[in-house]
Amino acid sequence: MKTNKEITPWSWVSSLYFAEGLPYAAVTLVSLVFYQQMGLSDAETTFYTSWFYLPWVVKPLWSPFLDLIKTKRWWVLAMQMLLGAAFAGVAFTINTSYWLQGTICFFWLLTFTSATHDVGADGFYMLGLTEQQQAYFVGIRSTFYRISLIIGKGGLVALAGFLQAYMKVQLSWSLVFYGLAGLFIGLSVYHKLVLPNVERKAEHKSLSVSYLFSEFVSTFVSFFKKKQILMAIAFMLLFRLPEALLNPIGPLFLRADISKGGLALSLESFGLVNGIVGVVGLLGGGILGGLAASRDGLRKWLWPMTLAITLPNLAYVYLGFAMPKSIFLISLAVFIENAGYGFGFSAYMLFMLYFSQGEHKTSHYALCTGFMALSMMLPGLFAGALAEALGYKVFFVLVMVSCLFPFLIAKKVKIE
The missing domain is CATH 1.20.1250.20 (MFS general substrate transporter like domains)
Structure with a gap:
């Protein structure tokens, strides 16, 4: 050994x-x-x-x-x-x-x-x-x-x-x-x-258990006493709303039968488009977003990143209405949407780091990640029901309407 x-x-x-x-x-x-x-x-x-x-x-x-x-x-x-x-x-x-x-x-x-x-x-x-x-x-x-x-x-x-x-x-x-x-x-x-x-x-x-529990309660209480806590929670829950709606439905749409309004991709094609092209776009956008924000800070890049996390969702509106059969066009649309999300998500991560600063910053950041997961969980619970009721085309239009929330919350939040 x-x-x-x-x-x-x-x-x-x-x-x-x-x-x-x-x-x-x-x-x-x-x-x-x-x-x-x-x-x-x-x-x-x-x-x-x-x-x-x-x-x-x-x-x-x-x-x-x-x-x-x-x-x-x-x-x-x-x-x-x-x-x-x-x-x-x-x-x-x-x-x-x-x-x-x-x-x-x-x-x-x-x-x-x-x-x-x-x-x-x-x-x-x-x-x-x-x-x-x-x-x-x-x-x-x-x-x-x-x-x-x-x-x-x-x-x-x-x-x-x-x-x-x-x-x-x-x-x-x-x-x-x-x-x-x-x-x-x-x-x-x-x-x-x-x-x-x-x-x-x-x-x-x-x-001891008592010491850890006491520290946990202290950290939890101090988190909810931070300045602008309600606005921060609203940001963490709403800034990704369009993506939270699209995230579970996009893959189902790519795989659904044409008779149901989907693109009917095979599992092999889906793996290429969503699993490789999409993830590469997501990672590439994230790297660029991190580089941009590290150089100039969140205040300068908040609005460009808000645009990036919302407008590329138009790619799925295009897919829903045009129903292209070309793997290249489908891959390009998925790449654009994921790259935009990756770039815009950098603002979300930076906001959590910014909001967590101060005493207990590590624990406060952990609590922020809980809200981050909640922001994906809650919209996903009813996204499928909405897509079934409206159809994929109208659902993707609804996703674009929900892009108003990131803009509203970006306007309200204060970055010092």
């Missing part, structure tokens, strides 16, 4: 953040496509899958207490093993008579496990590396997280489509999820060998 000094961060940083991103992609996108293929309506699909955001909403409430139970290294290893078990549970129940109840239960287990794994992984990154190493590896960690999103949103869906040429829909998805189960069990075993033991055995119990 290697000592901590002999273990290089190169052996675990990339795989750790790959393991962090893949379950998120599986829960937020792959589940949408899976339930649509299994015959659920858009209303049912978006309602069930939007609830999967809940663990990320409430994660700030339980994350401070994890260290009282076990070390961050233990949480990483245990959650990866549990993720493997949860993926296996999804795979097993697909071919049963209770497939809907079973898969939803195991997806719920996936979401809570993934959210807990996020806490352990991010905490371990800070403990396992020096400040200099943290700065050096931040690009590596981001790159592999993004690679996991591309593989999750593109590769897994395309793999299911490839398998369906040789077998039934249910069996193809079972094999995909069994593959994920094996991957995460393997990652847990691998990380047990390579993650350094940087935490002392008693370190995670050095703080």
